[in-house]
Amino acid sequence: MSRPPEHDDLPNPVRPAFTPDEAGGMVVNIGPSHPATHGTLQIIAALDGERVTRADVHCGYLHRGFEKECEDHTWNNLIPYVDRLNYCSGLINDFAYCDAVETLMGVEITRRCRVLRTLLAEYSRIADHMTCIAASLMEIGAMTGFLYLMTIRDYIYEHLADLTGARVTYTYGRIGGLARDLPEGWLTRLDEILVQYEDFIGRVHALMDRNRIFIDRTRDVGVLTTDEALNWGFTGPMLRSTGAPRDLRRDTPYLAYGDLDFEVPVGIKGDNYDRYYVRMREMDESVYMIRQLVEMLEPGPISVDDKRCTLPEKHLVYSEIESLINHFKLIMEGPQVPAGEVYRAHEAANGELGFYLVSTGGGRPYRMHVRGPSFIHMGGLHRLLEGYQLADIVATFGSVNMIGGECDR
Amino acid sequence: MDRPPLTVLRERLAADGLEATESLGLLVMELPAPELLATVEGLKSRHGFDLFLDVTAVDWPERQPRFDVVYHFYASREHVRLRLKTTVPGDDPTVDSLTPLYGSAHFMERECHELLGIAFRGNPDLRPILLYEGFTGHPLRKDYAKNHTQPLVRYRR
Numbered sequence: 001m002s003r004p005p006e007h008d009d010l011p012n013p014v015r016p017a018f019t020p021d022e023a024g025g026m027v028v029n030i031g032p033s034h035p036a037t038h039g040t041l042q043i044i045a046a047l048d049g050e051r052v053t054r055a056d057v058h059c060g061y062l063h064r065g066f067e068k069e070c071e072d073h074t075w076n077n078l079i080p081y082v083d084r085l086n087y088c089s090g091l092i093n094d095f096a097y098c099d100a101v102e103t104l105m106g107v108e109i110t111r112r113c114r115v116l117r118t119l120l121a122e123y124s125r126i127a128d129h130m131t132c133i134a135a136s137l138m139e140i141g142a143m144t145g146f147l148y149l150m151t152i153r154d155y156i157y158e159h160l161a162d163l164t165g166a167r168v169t170y171t172y173g174r175i176g177g178l179a180r181d182l183p184e185g186w187l188t189r190l191d192e193i194l195v196q197y198e199d200f201i202g203r204v205h206a207l208m209d210r211n212r213i214f215i216d217r218t219r220d221v222g223v224l225t226t227d228e229a230l231n232w233g234f235t236g237p238m239l240r241s242t243g244a245p246r247d248l249r250r251d252t253p254y255l256a257y258g259d260l261d262f263e264v265p266v267g268i269k270g271d272n273y274d275r276y277y278v279r280m281r282e283m284d285e286s287v288y289m290i291r292q293l294v295e296m297l298e299p300g301p302i303s304v305d306d307k308r309c310t311l312p313e314k315h316l317v318y319s320e321i322e323s324l325i326n327h328f329k330l331i332m333e334g335p336q337v338p339a340g341e342v343y344r345a346h347e348a349a350n351g352e353l354g355f356y357l358v359s360t361g362g363g364r365p366y367r368m369h370v371r372g373p374s375f376i377h378m379g380g381l382h383r384l385l386e387g388y389q390l391a392d393i394v395a396t397f398g399s400v401n402m403i404g405g406e407c408d409r
Numbered sequence: 410m411d412r413p414p415l416t417v418l419r420e421r422l423a424a425d426g427l428e429a430t431e432s433l434g435l436l437v438m439e440l441p442a443p444e445l446l447a448t449v450e451g452l453k454s455r456h457g458f459d460l461f462l463d464v465t466a467v468d469w470p471e472r473q474p475r476f477d478v479v480y481h482f483y484a485s486r487e488h489v490r491l492r493l494k495t496t497v498p499g500d501d502p503t504v505d506s507l508t509p510l511y512g513s514a515h516f517m518e519r520e521c522h523e524l525l526g527i528a529f530r531g532n533p534d535l536r537p538i539l540l541y542e543g544f545t546g547h548p549l550r551k552d553y554a555k556n557h558t559q560p561l562v563r564y565r566r
Contacts, residue, residue: 010561010562011542011543011561012542013541013542013561014536014537014541014542015536015542017534017536058538059538059539060537060538060539060540060541063539063540065548065555067524067549068548068549068553068555069555071555072555103433103434104433228512230459230460230485231511231512231513232512232513233460233461233462233511233512233513233517235460244485246485251485251488252434252488340432340433341432341479342433343433343435343463343481343490343492344434345462345490352462352483354462354463354481356463356465356479356481358467366467367465367467367468369463369465369479371462371463371481375516375517375520376513376516376517378516379512379513379515379516379517380512380513383512408539409539
């Protein structure tokens with residue numbers, strides 16, 4: 001087969017940190033297109049036999065100029081984009097972004113909106129943790145655990161599709177509220193799914209927790225201490241698995257978390273097993289929180305009554321000129337956000353998801369920056385890989401839950 | 410009555426000669442670029458800012474100096490966030506790297522370096538991370554046109 005001539009001078013998109021001579025052994029390239037790299041990560045590893053001596057991690061294969069694109073759209077137009085950061089738990093991204101804009105505008109959301117956002121954020125966290133655990137189990141051969149978890153995750157996705165109209169990319173948050181209220185019977189189905197969740201999670205615990213093969217692949221593999229995790233900027237389950245009870249929901253309460261009773265599960269030594277177990281326990285806490293939130297849910301408006309950000313009701317748009325103009329201005333020019341800058345962080349499924357927004361006043365952001373936890377975790381990933389076996393890369397990388405969308409932006 | 414940790418920490422910083430203001434739930438400090446490394450060293454060792462969250466820059470093409478370099482830190486015991494801002498000129502956008510203090514600075518400074526062209530003095534590895542080798546220009550600068558393309562693999566005719 002002959003290659004087209006214009007491909008002969010293709011440069012290598014990455015420059016490895018070391019040559020085989022410098023590494024003093026064999027150098028292998030893993031990814032970016034490999035079933036265990038979730039599609040978008042490249043690891044260049046120097047080996048001594050089967051042991052990884054150095055690892056050079058490259059991301060960016062899913063870079064799509066998110067921050068540049070955001071500067072060219074109105075504030076409310078960005079909600080579909082932020083959905084696609086962490087595409088396993090899009091709702092958390094929605095709410096974190098809306099919260100940042102609302103903080104800058106000085107908008108206080110309604111009580112029902114606050115409780116609903118908290119409930120849906122926890123529901124998304126369950127789906128996200130399930131995706132992570134399911135994928136990492138499958139990658140080390142535990143197909144049954146994968147199928148059990150995926151079953152429940154799919155119930156959750158279908159259930160969220162009932163509410164938002166989409167399985168993954170919801171676009172459900174709105175600046176100052178939510179797109180729509182719960183459909184009839186949604187909470188009944190929620191309860192059914194949570195009961196099934198408990199059944200299936202029990203089966204996964206029974207299959208994995210004391211499983212010899214699973215323990216051999218995960219215990220004492222990819223160990224990290226708390227000090228090192230902090231040094232490399234780790235947050236979320238990664239940091240908690242090292243034994244540090246750092247959780248933004250508890251430490252800097254936002255939404256309705258201040259009114260909830262929940263525990264912050266931590267690990268013992270920060271290895272793959274702890275990361276698995278912390279996520280499993282966090283899902284249980286999320287279910288506990290969801291049940292409290294359902295009790296707290298009271299009837300009321302889901303969007304604030306504020307002409308600066310909330311669209312007027314449709315029948316008013318068609319019947320009176322003020323609402324028509326209000327609708328037109330919000331859609332064409334965007335919500336007018338006062339000049340200033342803000343950083344708001346939510347505890348996303350992976351860690352601290354921060355939005356840094358700069359506004360010069362007007363309908364578009366001047367600058368928008370996302371602190372994606374996955375990207376920062378990739379900066380310290382080599383610490384989890386070096387010194388362990390080549391085959392452990394798959395198990396460790398699965399336990400990190402790197403999401404290309406928010407890592408590469 | 411417990412006082413808010415933000416206020417407590419602000420007073421502790423003031424006692425150390427560091428002037429901080431409060432803005433939308435976090436502390437804000439502005440300081441000249443040459444003082445950056447020494448100040449952050451003090452913040453980390455004396456005031457408990459053990460988590461380096463984020464670094465980015467904001468481009469103001471009409472302004473002198475042109476760039477704001479914006480850092481976010483978190484004190485994981487006191488649960489307080491701090492924003493540190495410094496300015497660098499467009500013709501020499503150089504600040505000291507924080508890699509001697511925080512490991513997380515490695516990747517974040519690489520990203521800021523390629524997307525905004527801020528040079529981090531002392532960072533040993535500023536290879537591209539989100540973009541690719543040979544990419545010219547800094548896409549998040551305001552003078553980089555949004556629709557400008559430079560594909561690595563040529564488009565098919």
